[in-house]
Amino acid sequence: MIQFALKRLGIAVLVALTVSMLSFSMIYLSGDPAVALAGEGASQEDIENVRRVYGFERPLIVQYGDWLIRALQGNLGHSNYLKADVASVIFERLPTTMLLGACALAFALILAIPLGVVAAIRANSMIDRVALTIAVIGQAMPSFWLALTLILWFGINWRMLPITGTASWLNFIMPSIALGYYVTPAVMRLTRAGMLEVLSSDYIRTARAKGLRPMTVLFKHALRNAIIPVVSLSAVQFGFMLGGSIVIETIFAINGLGFLAWESIQRADLPMMQAIVLVFSVFYILLTFLADLLNGFLDPRIRVA
């Protein structure tokens, strides 16, 4: 298990380094960063000054190394627009986005896993077909559209839920559904496929031959094995949801990292965008790593070598 974990950690670090390079190179996306930073109408002299102050005249690799070391120390640069330290802005907004992501994932799992299990037990029945329909609709429906529909009915017509902000937990209901619904189909289909495979396996026959109760067979023996791939999928989907949070947070005016990303793009706040991309990516890598570990923990064939 330790060997397995170390290997996964090594891979995660390598991926994180690659991502950091991409994120670093974002400064050069819009051409000469010194020109961009100096602002419109700056004289040549100003530009040269900026270049020197920020160290843009040094070789790229040196700049990257410097940037990386500072990033590792928690210094992600300075936002000229907000006149604030990028890292502190991000860490102020991060919890909101994580909370939204966790609620959305919880919603998705609570809906998808039972549906997937039932669809597998009653394969090709009415319930299975209804679940499939829900899955297809979920996959086809853009989340912004679902968000707007929810707002229209629950927010405006029935006035049941607040539309914007993060004042109370009620504010999180609609965004979580809008964000989480999108991942429901994938989780449900994987649960169903996994359960179908496991239920026809020899060890399920053994469990029944032992006279175990149907619920024990289903949950202890079948779901336990079928759920393993769902864990990794959930981690990947959580990563996707961070991306989706840009849209959802903007629609519901939730003051999280997604909203911040949207604002920064509009303001061409490069250091902020760069840092958000970095944080999202690292978080995604971390999730994948944790999912691998959890996988290993759930599967004794990996855990006990």
Next chain:
Amino acid sequence: MSDKILEVQDLTIDIPTPSGTLHAVQKVSIHVDRGETLCIVGESGCGKSLTSLAIMDLLPRKATRTATRLEIAGESVFDIGERRMSDIRGNRMSMIFQEPMTSLNPAYTIGDQLSEALRRHKKVSRGEARDRAVFLLEKVGITAAASRLGQYPHQLSGGLRQRVMIAMALMCGPDLIIADEPTTALDVTIQAQILHLLAELQREFNMGLILITHDLGVVARIADRVAVMYAGQIVETGTAEQIFKAPAHPYTRGLLACIPIPGQTERGAHLGAIPGIVPSLVGRMPGCHFASRCPEVRDSCNSAPIPQFQGAEPGRSVRCLLADEAAVRQPAQEGAA
């Protein structure tokens, strides 16, 4: 009060298929007494596994099962509902499957899987279940039994896993064990050990044992009685001695011709298989199922269903017109032509 552990009468299994109903098992009747070993032999696909699954009520959902009698120790267990049936499975009768590599759950330890069988059926503490597991693991010849409890199936070899499966089947002290080709997936050297073990445990615990096998050599060593199946039917029953000394059905004789018998088969003699292929069980066959391969086939064999003729001794029966013509007692063919 007879000592019959299992009594099955006219067990029939149909499976719907795209090309018609598959009559996989047709009016099979068997019984097993306490302390007795019944071997069911027959070629692949003749319905041995389905018969045993039907007794356990573990058939695939699409298969339908009928019977005029299905009794465990005199108590009818036919269509008693999943709830009551699950009280009997693993408790009064257990089953050992062909595939030891995949028959244990990879996610749980050996100890957990052994204990849960006992704790499901009997009121015992964790400790008692554990002690019983250790006792039985030792019984089935596993060394360092206590330390095995914490191991996972993937850490054990195929032979060890099958020993674990046997221990698991014994956890509740069942009256009947059904072993469906328990050694087919194992190394030849281990096959003999496992069979020997089964026979020994059967004697020690005085259980009924149904052993399903292709291997007539095994039958010769451990069977008390034999049921020969062909294409969904039992074609011959008798004591092991009757079957080996005086096989009456041409199919049985063909099977026996395929195995070397020490002292009877000449060295270097040609060992054949019965020529021809097993008929499809989709749809009804008018006459004898074996007719297309039988060396002694005659016109009357194909015209009407062949009944199971009862022999002079109890428990002896033959599904062949020759038996009716009293031309049965021929010596076993030696070698093969």
